[in-house]
Each structure stands twice: as C-alpha cells, then as structure tokens.
Amino acid sequence: MPGRSAAGVRTGVRVVVAGDRGTGKSSLISAAASDSFPEYVPAVLPPTRLPSDFYPDGVPVTIVDTSSSMESRVKLIDELKRADAVVLTYACDQPMTLSRLSTFWLPELRKLEVKASVIVVGCKLDLRDERQPMNLEQVMGPIMQQFREIETCIECSSATLIQVPDVFYYAQKAVLHPTAPLFDQEKQSLKPRCIRALKRIFMLCDHDMDGALSDAELNEFQVKCFNAPLQPAEIVGVKRVVQERIRGGVGDLGLTLEGFLFLHALFIEKGRLETTWAVLRKFGYDDDLKLRDDILPTPTKHAPDQxxxxxxxxxxxxxxxxxxxxxxxxxxxxxxxxxxxxxxxxxxxWSVGPYVDAAERTALGxxxxxxxxxxxxxxxxxxxxxxxxxxxxxxxxxxxxxxxRVTRRRSADRKRQRTERNVFHCFVFGPKRSGKSALLNSFLGRPFSSNYTPTNGVRYATNVVEEIGGTQKTLILQEIPEDGVRKFLLNKECLAACDVAVFLYDSSDEYSWKRSRELLLDVARQGEESGYGVPCLLIAAKDDLDPYPMALQNSVTQQLGMEAPIPVGVKLRDSKTVFSRIINAAEHPHLSIPETEKGKKKKQYRRLVNSSLMFVSVGAAVAVVGLAAYRAYAARKNT
CATH class of the missing domain: 1.10.238.10 (EF-hand)
Structure with a gap:
C-alpha cells in the first residue's frame, strides 16, 4: 500500500497544492520549507519534503506543487489522483479566486473522483484590503456544507509567515487522523462503524464484564493506549465531565458504554481526533475501521486447488x-x-450478497x-x-x-484416493429452465415454485449434509448460469476450486439433455487441458414428466466413464439423496472424472510410450545380463 508500512502504519504523506494561477501556491510551499519568505520563486517548484521531525506525529510530508495551465493539465490530474491530501489555494486579495473554488476546483475534484481530504487555504492574508474584512466561517460555512470533503479552512501569509506551518500540519492531520470514517458532520454524531469499533474496545477493556469501566479498568485502558496512567484527580475529572453532559454516562460501577462513546464524540468535536485514532489503532483498526491485515494471520493457499x-x-x-x-x-x-x-x-x-440468501432458514426467516x-x-x-x-x-x-486451516491439494487427494476436507464446493451447470435454481432452493429446504426467474450473477446455496454414520459435511452449491459458462471456462484455473460438478437437464426435453451433454464435454475438456479434472454427475431433473429415452442418456455416461444420470423430481419428492451422492463423489475425487475421446487417446499414447520405454529398459537389462554371462563363460573356458 502506498505510503504505508507492512503493518499498515503511514510512512509518508503526499500533499498536492492546487489552485488558480497567482494565488501563492509556490510561495506557500517555499515559506513552509525554509521558514522564510522567498524573494524569488520559480513558476512550479519541484517536490518538497518536510522531514519526519517537522511535526509531532513523526511522519514526513512530501509537498507537490502544480501548474493550473492547460498545458500541464494531464500532469495536474495525475498528481491529484495520487494525493493523500489536497491543499486548494485562493488569494485573499482576489475574491474571484475564492469563488472559483466552488465553481471549478471542488466540482473538478469530484469529477476526477479524487478521494483525498481537502484543505482550503487563503494565501496573501497580508494583502487583503482592511476596508473589506471577511468572516471566514460565514463565507466558508455554506461551501463546506456543500462539499463535505473539505476538512478545514485556514488563511495565511507567506510574507509574514502567519499560520504557514499550520497549513501542512492540518493537511497531514487530515490524512493521519481523518474525520470522515469517525464522525458524521451533518448529523453531528459518531458513525455506525466507529460506534461498533469503540463498543468492541469497551467490551475488551471491561474485564469483569459488568457493563462499566471501573477506575482500575479505565486506568489500564489509558496505559495501554497512551503509555501513561491517569491520576486519581484526572479520573474524577473525566467522570465529572461525562456526568455533567450525559445522563447514564457514569454509573455506580464506573464509566458506562454510553459515557465512553460520549467522550470520543467530545474529543472529535473539540478537534482532538488523534486521541480517538490512537485508541482505534492500538486495538488494530485501519483507516476504514477494519482490523488490519497484519494482525490477521490468515493462512495462505499455495495452490489454486487448495x-x-x-x-x-x-x-x-x-x-x-x-x-x-x-x-x-x-x-x-x-x-x-x-x-x-x-x-x-x-x-x-451476511446482509449482502453472496451471503444474504445462501443458507437454510425457518418459515419465519x-x-x-x-x-x-x-x-x-x-x-x-x-x-x-x-x-x-x-x-x-x-x-x-x-x-x-x-x-x-488450509486443505491439502485436490490433485494430492486424487492420488491418495481420499480427502480430509469438511467443506465441498460444487458447481451446478445446466441450460436455462433445467431446474438449477430449484435444486439450490430444495437444498435450503424451500418449497418448489413454478415461477421461472433466471439467475443473474453469482448465486450460492450452502448447507450441512449428514452422511451415513452420522458424520457431517458442508456442501456449497454454486449456480453457473448458462450464459456465463463460456466466459467462466476462459479462466484456465476455473475448475481448481471445484470438488465436484453436476450437470442438470430437463429429462423431458431433448434439447435440454443435448445442451447439458455439451456443457459436460466442455468442462471435461477444460479439466483435461488444465489438469484440474473433477468428478462429474448428471442429474435428470423433472423426472415426474415424460422422460427422454434413458437408454441414450446411459450410453453417454458409459462412454465417459461416469455414473448413470440421477433422477430427481424436486417438485414431487424429497431430493436429499442427491446431495449425499454429490458429497460421496467429492469424497472420492479419483472417480467419476469424465474422459473425452481426446483424453482417452492421450492416455493410450502415454501408456504406449511407457510400454515402449519399459520394453527398451527390459531389453537393455537382458543385454547387460547376457553380456555379463558371456564374459563369465569366456573366463571359465580360458582357465
């Protein structure tokens, strides 16, 4: 990740300065870096670096100057998209440049989908006409309401060095301690994800699980996050502030969750976002308020078929x-x-796909x-x-x-003719109206519906299947829409994730049968070419209708070295046995793998080559033995 260490910690902040020509961009950068007003400044400065000890957070800042000329537009756009923060400048002595922020620059950042925080900076404060004073809060308030990406506004003077270092301090702070993930400016409240994270932290610190942080627990929390204990008077002061502002924030047992959340909202309102961020980062959260990858020791798959x-x-x-x-x-x-x-x-x-509709539920949901x-x-x-x-x-x-845990490779399972997996992934192929969705619904215990709704996109159904003997395995069915099969098979590793593939067809429809057979052959060829051949089963759905001649269907499965099609009538009777058959096929990964004519010829060719090599090897061995015997005979004769 750019600007971050392996642990997700920022190693640098990139600030891009943009704005109309003549608004003081280059002078601002030069004054911040040298702590003096430059007599001469080039049109565009090269990237300027403020060292790590320039600001208290200890993170270096790289400042990138830009030109607003049309000739430099491509470079400007590239720099804006790479920015961690954007400083937009206007000139305090040129009111038109302030208007340009809301009429051009801020809409332009949105158009370019720049996600960086924005700091609005008024330069040349010393040149403003004293007869036309301006209330920055009144002027910028409506603009900040319209453009929530603005983190803060500040005015400065490079000539007198007024608030010049503060500009890039606020820019750095906006990156290291952003407001947007924590606080809803419009509602003036903590955001849901922030509340969830703080709630988890509170529960982790509430060691006795009594719903409150005692003085000892509060002090331990303070030491963990800030490496300094709270004095008794400070604890009393913290609780007094909470008690005065929010009822129920402090109870007989200590600081409640409500009080804990209030304190953090107060820190943010007072501009002390670094306090809340220090707590969140100490407990492993990143800028998106998710646990960082470096504290998630997720096992790594070394092969696609794991x-x-x-x-x-x-x-x-x-x-x-x-x-x-x-x-x-x-x-x-x-x-x-x-x-x-x-x-x-x-x-x-599980409130969104692919999980929202993937598991068994009761009639009440x-x-x-x-x-x-x-x-x-x-x-x-x-x-x-x-x-x-x-x-x-x-x-x-x-x-x-x-x-x-990471499972053993499927190719190794095939060689050993057994598997240790507990979760099996089954691809469900078939032409339209063959009953794929009905099979998935049946797997989840849902009643049959005669309404046809084509599946668009990826759909999963997962459930526990109990085997003979009481052992349980989890089966994941993934429906592959007919329209997506060709694109699906373009990926050479598409079958690596598959334990077993089933091919549904309407047993009363000749076209459905032939199309399912075509899909089966396509998958079989892909398996032979990629080396990820999988067990395959044919399922004759809708067997309550007049069936297409079964003899023809059986002959095809025999040619491919597969089991006969499994008849299923989802509409009329329980289809649970078919899921046990799917699990059984997955548990015997060396069986039911279809062989095309091309695949059989390849195998015969390999056998022929191996036999020839064996014949040559045996012949060579016989020759060697014969030569040795002749030499022994000749030696005896000479003696």
Whole structure:
C-alpha cells in the first residue's frame, strides 16, 4: 500500500497544492520549507519534503506543487489522483479566486473522483484590503456544507509567515487522523462503524464484564493506549465531565458504554481526533475501521486447488455463540439476534450478497444452526481474511492461527484416493429452465415454485449434509448460469476450486439433455487441458414428466466413464439423496472424472510410450545380463 508500512502504519504523506494561477501556491510551499519568505520563486517548484521531525506525529510530508495551465493539465490530474491530501489555494486579495473554488476546483475534484481530504487555504492574508474584512466561517460555512470533503479552512501569509506551518500540519492531520470514517458532520454524531469499533474496545477493556469501566479498568485502558496512567484527580475529572453532559454516562460501577462513546464524540468535536485514532489503532483498526491485515494471520493457499476451512476449535466456538444468542432456545436465530452477534464487527456481513440468501432458514426467516455454521463455512471459503476478522470481532479468544486451516491439494487427494476436507464446493451447470435454481432452493429446504426467474450473477446455496454414520459435511452449491459458462471456462484455473460438478437437464426435453451433454464435454475438456479434472454427475431433473429415452442418456455416461444420470423430481419428492451422492463423489475425487475421446487417446499414447520405454529398459537389462554371462563363460573356458 502506498505510503504505508507492512503493518499498515503511514510512512509518508503526499500533499498536492492546487489552485488558480497567482494565488501563492509556490510561495506557500517555499515559506513552509525554509521558514522564510522567498524573494524569488520559480513558476512550479519541484517536490518538497518536510522531514519526519517537522511535526509531532513523526511522519514526513512530501509537498507537490502544480501548474493550473492547460498545458500541464494531464500532469495536474495525475498528481491529484495520487494525493493523500489536497491543499486548494485562493488569494485573499482576489475574491474571484475564492469563488472559483466552488465553481471549478471542488466540482473538478469530484469529477476526477479524487478521494483525498481537502484543505482550503487563503494565501496573501497580508494583502487583503482592511476596508473589506471577511468572516471566514460565514463565507466558508455554506461551501463546506456543500462539499463535505473539505476538512478545514485556514488563511495565511507567506510574507509574514502567519499560520504557514499550520497549513501542512492540518493537511497531514487530515490524512493521519481523518474525520470522515469517525464522525458524521451533518448529523453531528459518531458513525455506525466507529460506534461498533469503540463498543468492541469497551467490551475488551471491561474485564469483569459488568457493563462499566471501573477506575482500575479505565486506568489500564489509558496505559495501554497512551503509555501513561491517569491520576486519581484526572479520573474524577473525566467522570465529572461525562456526568455533567450525559445522563447514564457514569454509573455506580464506573464509566458506562454510553459515557465512553460520549467522550470520543467530545474529543472529535473539540478537534482532538488523534486521541480517538490512537485508541482505534492500538486495538488494530485501519483507516476504514477494519482490523488490519497484519494482525490477521490468515493462512495462505499455495495452490489454486487448495481451500481454507474453519478448524474444529472455531466451529465449537461458533456453536457456543449460537447457543448464547438463541435466547428463546428454539434452535434458530432471528435477524435481530444475528445483528447482535455482529454488533462489534464493522457490519453484519451476511446482509449482502453472496451471503444474504445462501443458507437454510425457518418459515419465519430465522437462521438455523446448520444455516449459521454454513454461512460461516461459505464466508471462510470465499474470504478467509474477512471470516477471521469477524471471528475476532465477535470474541474468538483462541490463538487466531488456530481458527482456520488450509486443505491439502485436490490433485494430492486424487492420488491418495481420499480427502480430509469438511467443506465441498460444487458447481451446478445446466441450460436455462433445467431446474438449477430449484435444486439450490430444495437444498435450503424451500418449497418448489413454478415461477421461472433466471439467475443473474453469482448465486450460492450452502448447507450441512449428514452422511451415513452420522458424520457431517458442508456442501456449497454454486449456480453457473448458462450464459456465463463460456466466459467462466476462459479462466484456465476455473475448475481448481471445484470438488465436484453436476450437470442438470430437463429429462423431458431433448434439447435440454443435448445442451447439458455439451456443457459436460466442455468442462471435461477444460479439466483435461488444465489438469484440474473433477468428478462429474448428471442429474435428470423433472423426472415426474415424460422422460427422454434413458437408454441414450446411459450410453453417454458409459462412454465417459461416469455414473448413470440421477433422477430427481424436486417438485414431487424429497431430493436429499442427491446431495449425499454429490458429497460421496467429492469424497472420492479419483472417480467419476469424465474422459473425452481426446483424453482417452492421450492416455493410450502415454501408456504406449511407457510400454515402449519399459520394453527398451527390459531389453537393455537382458543385454547387460547376457553380456555379463558371456564374459563369465569366456573366463571359465580360458582357465
């Protein structure tokens, strides 16, 4: 990440100075760097560096001067897009340059999608006509309401050095301690993600879990974050401020969560954002108020055909969490209870795709235990780092490295003819109207619907499948829309993530059968070419209708070395057995891998070559043995 160390800590701040010609950009930069007013300044200065000891935060600042001429526009745009902060200048003695901020410069930054904080700076304060005084707050207030990206406004004079160092201090502060992630200026309140992070920190510091920070806990918090204890009088003072401003902020047991949040809102309102940011960063948060990558020891997959799963220790923790929040003990969690679980995470992760509609729920929309564990399995499979971060945020107290594990390569599983995986990923192919969505809905226990709704984009369905003997495996079904198959197969590693592929077709429709067979052959060829061949199953859906001749279907599966198509009538009867068949195929990765004619010829050719090499090797060995025998015979004869 630019300007950051491996631990996510800023190693530098890049400030770009822009504005109309003649507004004092270059003089401002030169005066800040030399602490003197320059007699001569070139039209555009080269990048200027303020060393790390220039400001208290100890982070160097690189200041980039720009030209507003049309000839330099391309370079200006490039610099603005690379900026951590933008200083927009106007001249205090030229009112038109102030108007240009809202009519040109600020709209231009939005048009270019510049995400950096903006500091508005009035230069040449010493040249303003004293007969036309200006109230900066009154003038800039409406502009700041319209353009929320403005962090602060300040006026300065390079000639008299008034507030010149402050300009780049505010620019650096806007980058190191940004307001936007923490505080909603319009509502004048902490933002939801900030509240969630502070709530987690409060709970971590509330060691006795009594809902309040005692004096001892408050002091321990102070030492952890700021390396200095609070004196008894200071603790009394802090609590007095809270008591005077907010009812319920301090209780008999100490500072409450409400009081803790109020204190941070107060710090921000007073401009002391560095205090709240120091707390957040001490507890591992980045600028987006998510846990930093350096404190998330997410295991790394070394090959495309590996995956990441939850360990038994993590699953046991999640079972405990489910029971803890299942207050009415009905074996399911209401949406509000799910939100309560994730109240200390950046957000509730399953409220958006691909998780929002991917797991088993009751008729009332509550999440069952199987659905809860399956959602976690899916999140771990798709985004291990996000899963680990959420585990930590909801209170996983074990070693983070013990929560996730990387599976063995599928190619190794095939050679050993067994797998140790607990989560299997199944791709569901098939032509339109073949019943793919109905199969996924059936997997989640949902009733059959005759309304046809084509699937657009990625859709997953995940659930726990119980095998004979009582063992449980998690199956993730991923629907592959027919229109997206060609693009999907362009990726040579597209099948690396697949444990088993199923091909649905409408058993009453000849075209559906032929199209499904074509898709199967395309996938089989891709598997042979890429080396990621996968077990495949054909599923004859809608078998309650008049079937297309089964003999033709069976002959194709025999030619490909596959099982006969599995008949399924989602509309009329339970389809659970098909999911057990899918799991069984995934657990035997060396079986049910289709072979095309081209693949068979390649295999025959390799066998022929190997046989020839074996014949040559045997012949050579016989010759060597024969030569040795002849020499022994000749030696005996001579003696």
């Amino acid at each position: 995956s990441v799963e939850l360990t038994n220790e993590a699953v046991d923790f999640l079972r405990g969490i489910f029971q803890l929040y299942d207050i009415d003990n009905d074996g399911s969690l209401q949406p509000s209870e799910i939100d309560d679980i994730f109240v200390t995470a950046p957000e509730s992760p 509550n999440l069952t235990l199987n659905g809860f564990l399956s959602e976690w399995a899916l999140m771990t499979y798709l985004d291990p780092s996000c899963s680990l971060a959420n585990l930590i945020c909801i209170g996983y107290g074990g070693d983070p490295t013990s929560a996730l």
